[in-house]
Amino acid sequence: MKTGNFLITAFFVIFLALSFSYLSYVETKNSDYSHGKNWWSLYFDDPKSEGLSFYVENFSDAEEFFWEIKFEENTVRKGSTVVSRGEKGLVPISSSGLEGRQISIEVSGGGDSKKIYKNF
Amino acid sequence: MQNLLFEQLSLYAAAILVLFVPGYFFVSAFFPKNKNLSGLEKFTLSVGSSFVLVGFVMMALDRVGVRIDRLSLILSLVFLSAAFFGVRFLFKKHKGVAPARSDAFVFSKKQLVLIIGLLFVSMLFKTSYLKDNIVPSSTDLGHHMYWVKQIAQTGELPDYAKKDIVERDGKYIVSGPQNISDLIIGEHMVFAAISIISGLGVISYFPVLILLLMNSVGVLAIFILVLRFFEDDPHGKDIAIASLLFIGPLFAIAPPQAKFVGGGVVGNMLSNLLIPLNFYFYFRALKEKSAGLLAFGIMFSMALFYTHHLSALLFAIILIFSAASALLLHFGKSHLILWDWAKLVFSKPVLIFLAFAAFFFFAVHTPSYITNKAVETVVGGPSKIDHVGLTLDKFISAVGEPRFVLGSVGFLLLLAPFAGKFFASISGALRKKSFSALFAGTGKSEVGYQNAILLSWTVIIFLISLYPTIFLLDIPSSRVSNYGSYPLSILAAIALVRIVVSLKNGNFFTLNKQLAAGGFILFFSYATIAGFRDNSQFVTSSDNYAKTVQTFHASEYLARNTAPSDNVLSDHVYVAADSWSKLYFMRDYNFPFYRANFSRYQNGVDKEEFCTLNMISSPETEESDRCFDELGMDYVMVSKKNDSSQFSDLDDFWQIYSNEELIIYHKAK
Structure with missing residues (x-):
């Protein structure tokens, strides 16, 4: 006599597997830094030393980033760098000739700007 | 996509081996033969029994000094299942007629x-x-997964202990490991087993x-x-x-x-x-x-x-x-x-x-x-x-x-x-x-x-x-x-x-x-x-994951650029998924240190130190300065929107990292 136990168990496992597959697919997409997101980060290559080289790590639609090095509020150097989505770009900065209390790096891209700085 | 498919298959294989196979053979071997057992019961009891058995196996392996890794786990579970199968095979011959099926399961x-x-x-x-x-972003899960990752990395069951900030002889110090009483090994073993066998990381x-x-x-x-x-x-x-x-x-x-x-x-x-x-x-x-x-x-x-x-x-x-x-x-x-x-x-x-x-x-x-x-x-x-x-x-x-x-x-x-x-x-x-x-x-x-x-x-x-x-x-x-x-x-x-x-x-x-x-x-x-x-x-739509991944990114940056002697302070109040930061460092359950919910400092029971509060809420004060110096706190990770203003005018803090949500400061010495 068929009891239906096998059917219940089989459907339970199928529902679970479908849920697992769907949720893992969603998580893989959502936890990807780049997929469906629009942000970028700015950070020093070496946070502890007096070095000023920095990275732009891009997970946005913008690709061109404009940077300025400022001593106090005065721009002493500027430039631009191209970083594709999902990539990070190093901007090497030599600190020779740069002196002052606060040296900051301001980067703008995609309508947004960010700043990092070191105080000497 | 191919990678995801392979990961999925690994997960299913690990889950079946850890949470079904040993329990199935155990129930088959030892469930009283004169008592009826429907297919649905057998399935349910197999999962429950597997959970129990995997725990026993891992504790036994740890006790005899065998490293808990993929090989030892697979061999133990397969050997155990085979032993149960052998028992069932032996006793099958000696038992009488099986009991009548229960109508309750028809x-x-x-x-x-x-x-x-x-x-x-x-x-x-x-x-x-x-x-x-x-x-993954929830606080509780982050805390538990720290121990799961530790088991996977060390191959040993953990001693539940954490360092803490205490005041001793008028000075703030980071204490030695203090026992944690409300974490229990059974909460972590099955996750560790699946992580080890499947190769999947816990931040997933x-x-x-x-x-x-x-x-x-x-x-x-x-x-x-x-x-x-x-x-x-x-x-x-x-x-x-x-x-x-x-x-x-x-x-x-x-x-x-x-x-x-x-x-x-x-x-x-x-x-x-x-x-x-x-x-x-x-x-x-x-x-x-x-x-x-x-x-x-x-x-x-x-x-x-x-x-x-x-x-x-x-x-x-x-x-x-x-x-x-x-x-x-x-x-x-x-x-x-x-x-x-x-x-x-x-x-x-x-x-x-x-x-x-x-x-x-x-x-x-x-x-x-x-x-x-x-x-x-x-x-x-x-x-x-x-x-x-x-x-x-x-x-x-x-x-x-x-x-x-x-x-x-x-x-x-x-x-x-x-x-x-x-x-x-x-x-x-x-x-x-x-x-x-x-x-x-x-x-x-x-x-x-x-x-x-x-x-x-x-x-x-x-x-x-x-x-x-x-x-x-x-x-x-x-x-x-x-x-x-x-x-x-x-x-x-x-x-x-x-x-x-x-x-x-x-x-x-x-x-x-x-x-x-x-x-x-x-x-x-x-x-x-x-x-x-x-x-x-x-059931509401939420894009909290966008904030969560930025916390992960910032944590990765810090973990990559800090030395074992550097101390880091984070924030539980405004930083998304902060309890997961510790999985990037794996230095201590309580590392990074963090500013807890404000009520915990106010109730007079939960928190006895105020350094973690003051170092973020009022870093310009003398008391905070003392905390930073005595604890050797080198980095602070805070919400850009809520807490960066406290730091922006302070000369001894370098703003070294910035994304949409977070800023990291380095306390220059």
Whole structure:
């Protein structure tokens, strides 16, 4: 006599597997830094030393980033760098000739700007 | 996509090996051959037994000094499964005819459609909720996964300890490791086993999926429990299906269901599978007078004590009250009942297992809350404001109003026959002026263990939630109330079925049949709508994962650029998924240090230091300066929107990292 136990168990496992597959697919997409997101980060290559080289790590639609090095509020150097989505770009900065209390790096891209700085 | 497919296959293979195979062969080998076991029960018990066995295996491996890695785990589980298969093969020849199949597990087509439909809708709701919470971010889950990752990295079971900021001799220091009493090994082993075997990291979807699996099998456990409870009842299957409604699609997300799955309330989730299985074995053991089943029950109780001490404590109290209730409700034959119990307890299977349990406890692994004497922290009466008991309103809200109302009706329906007999006995005793006449009639009926269990389960959860001082317990009241949803779902199911049957038979008191049916339909509609509405309020679209990944990115940057001697401070108040930062460093459970919720500094109990508060909230003050210097705090990670303004004008802080959500500062020396 068929009891239906096998059917219940089989459907339970199928529902679970479908849920697992769907949720893992969603998580893989959502936890990807780049997929469906629009942000970028700015950070020093070496946070502890007096070095000023920095990275732009891009997970946005913008690709061109404009940077300025400022001593106090005065721009002493500027430039631009191209970083594709999902990539990070190093901007090497030599600190020779740069002196002052606060040296900051301001980067703008995609309508947004960010700043990092070191105080000497 | 290919990578995801491969990961999925690895996860399924690991989950099957860890959470099905050993349990399947164990149940096949040791489940008493003269007791019937349906396919659905075998599946459910296989998952539960596997959970228990994997824990024993990992503790044993650790004890004998074998590294817990992929090879040792796979070999142990395969060897164990083969041994169980061998036992089954040997004993199969010596056993007689298998018992007749129980009608309780034979379903009609309509019933099958209903059961499968309820399971489907329940899974649909939970999946809908979890899709916005599958990126790991919850605080509790982050804390637990730290230990899981540690087991995977070191190949050893952890000592639960953490460093902390303390003031000693007028100076702030980072202490040596202090014992943590409320983490228990059973909460972490199965995740570690799956992570190690599959190769999946813990910062991924798999922890939540495993919790979803345990939650779903827990629902099946309730289903088979109710089927067994009401095996002899002509409407037993209807009650079980109605229970599935109340713990499946209705209130599918509210705690302790999907919200706890996504929130990583690990101990509760695992216990919600173990507790029904415990009751399943004890009930069948006592009803069917089976020592083998009692040994199974004791094994699952042991697993509960190794998994979640709060659940184990509650279960123990409920079991004691159930035993007392069974004796009281059948006082006329209590001496016979006690004799039956004694024969079961002092039987070969039970004594052999108890000996094994004692050996394991003393010689292999003692739960950390015993060695840390953490039991003393939960007895003696409430010490915190959220431990003093809930109001009735809050308890009803916690379990769901319709469940509470219908469950109360079910409770009264269960109690009514005994109350009726008792009052009849009182009047008889008064008439005959005889004390013993009080218990006349309590020795005649079959012992209804299911009534004793259900009544005690409900009463104990209710009393401890509202009046913990009665039991001199010091545990979070709202956490306890979450345990009420399971027994109340069963009682609500009883009420629902009894009312429907009464209406069909036309004997619903003396009310007009149409009126009664109409009233009932109204109430049932309310119950259903309330349950689904409760689901809908939790299923909201959320892009919190966008913030979470930025916390992960910032944590990765810090972990890459800090030395082992550098100290880092983060923030729990405004930084998303901050408890997961520690998994990028793996230096200590309490690293990075963090500013906790403000209330913890204000209640005078939780936090004794204020450095973690002041260093972020007011870094410019002398007190903060002292904290930074004495603790050697080098980096601070804070919310850009909420906390960066405190640091921007301070000369000794370098702003070294910036994304949309977070800023990291370095305290230059």
